[in-house]
Structures are given as C-alpha cells and as structure tokens.
Amino acid sequence: DAKTTQPPSMDCAEGRAANLPCNHSTISGNEYVYWYRQIHSQGPQYIIHGLKNNETNEMASLIITEDRKSSTLILPHATLRDTAVYYCIVRGPNTNAGKSTFGDGTTLTVKP
Amino acid sequence: AAGVIQSPRHLIKEKRETATLKCYPIPRHDTVYWYQQGPGQDPQFLISFYEKMQSDKGSIPDRFSAQQFSDYHSELNMSSLELGDSALYFCASSSGQPRDLAKNIQYFGAGTRLSVL
Numbered sequence: 001d002a003k004t005t006q007p008p009s010m011d012c013a014e015g016r017a018a019n020l021p022c023n024h025s026t027i028s029g030n031e032y033v034y035w036y037r038q039i040h041s042q043g044p045q046y047i048i049h050g051l052k053n054n055e056t057n058e059m060a061s062l063i064i065t066e067d068r069k070s071s072t073l074i075l076p077h078a079t080l081r082d083t084a085v086y087y088c089i090v091r092g093p094n095t096n097a098g099k100s101t102f103g104d105g106t107t108l109t110v111k112p
Numbered sequence: 113a114a115g116v117i118q119s120p121r122h123l124i125k126e127k128r129e130t131a132t133l134k135c136y137p138i139p140r141h142d143t144v145y146w147y148q149q150g151p152g153q154d155p156q157f158l159i160s161f162y163e164k165m166q167s168d169k170g171s172i173p174d175r176f177s178a179q180q181f182s183d184y185h186s187e188l189n190m191s192s193l194e195l196g197d198s199a200l201y202f203c204a205s206s207s208g209q210p211r212d213l214a215k216n217i218q219y220f221g222a223g224t225r226l227s228v229l
C-alpha cells in the first residue's frame with residue numbers, strides 16, 4: 001500500500017481557504033487518492049477522491065500534482081464546523097481496494 | 113437521503129460476554145465494511161463483504177466473526193469480550209465492485225460504542 005504523510009495539525013481562520021497537504025510519493029499509477037474527515041467521534045465522512053485530474057465538488061477541491069506524488073485538499077471557505085481530523089487515503093484495485101487504511105491524519109482547527 | 117444505520121448505538125458488556133452489532137447499508141448498496149476505532153486511535157479496518165461474500169480481511173481477531181445477509185445487512189459477532197475491545201465500531205457501505213475505485217465511495221454510519229467492563 002502506498003504510504004501517506006500529512007502534517008499532524010493545522011489552523012485556519014474562519015472564512016479563509018484551508019489547504020491540507022498530503023504526500024504519497026510511492027503511489028502507483030492505478031491508485032486513487034481519497035479524502036475523508038472525522039468530526040469528533042462521528043463516522044468518517046467522504047469528501048472527495050481522484051486519480052490524476054483535479055476534482056471539485058460542493059465540499060472541496062482536490063489538486064493532484066502532475067507526478068501524483070502529492071495532493072492538496074482545499075476547503076474554499078472554512079467554517080467552524082469544518083474543524084475535524086482529515087485523512088488522506090490511497091486505494092488501489094489490486095491492493096487495498098476493499099478497505100480504507102486510515103493513517104495519521106491532520107487535525108484542522110478553524111478559528112473565529 | 114438514507115444513510116447507514118447501525119444498532120445499537122451504545123452497548124455495555126461484561127468481560128467474556130458476547131455482543132452482536134448490526135449494520136443496515138444504504139439502499140441498493142451491496143458492499144459492507146467494518147472498522148474499529150479505539151480511544152485516541154484512527155479507524156482500523158476489520159472485514160468487508162461484497163454481494164454476501166467476504167471480500168477483504170484486516171486485523172480482525174479470531175473471536176470476532178461477521179456475515180452479510182441476503183438483504184445486505186451485516187452483523188459483527190464478538191465473543192469472549194476483553195477490556196481492549198472497548199471501542200467505536202463503524203460500518204460503511206458502498207455500491208458496486210470494491211475494485212471499481214472510480215465510483216467506489218464508502219459511506220459511514222454513526223457507529224456503535226461498545227464498552228466492556
């Protein structure tokens with residue numbers, strides 16, 4: 001499985017964009033990058049996923065570098081309710097397709 | 113929209129007792145996943161089922177077993193409970209072949225909090 005590395009914590013001012021980085025330098029060509037978040041003791045919540053193109057949905061944008069060795073999750077206008085642990089997960093069809101391997105995520109704290 | 117339903121939400125058991133956790137996936141979802149999250153830890157994958165067959169297995173203790181039924185709901189059976197089994201247990205569901213990652217999104221339930229005394 002490709003290993004991911006995220007900063008343990010980040011702060012963001014309310015209303016500003018939150019940019020959460022993730023390194024996945026050993027990612028394979030057919031592995032996807034998924035982002036989930038977990039608000040204290042709630043079930044993890046899907047945010048977005050992508051293979052190599054940048055993706056955007058109603059929650060966030062996902063920017064994947066051209067070499068695919070890193071990605072950035074962007075929350076365009078962070079609110080206090082976005083305070084959570086954010087997990088970057090790599091999943092491939094031949095390895096861990098059936099599961100999400102949650103590693104050490106980033107605790108994002110949005111401050112007023 | 114309907115979500116993943118887990119029951120019970122809270123469960124208190126004594127050591128060496130048994131427990132059964134239930135998961136009802138989102139309608140038309142055919143894959144179910146179970147995760148365990150200990151205090152202060154990240155969720156750890158236990159086991160998954162696709163179309164009622166086990167599709168992947170993680171660090172699930174031999175004391176635990178699970179199955180998916182014909183209506184796609186799933187049950188996690190835990191026997192000889194230990195203090196260390198106290199955790200949040202999450203169920204997730206998704207639609208379609210788990211290896212079709214372009215479309216495979218896992219949606220999580222609110223979890224069952226198991227306390228073993």
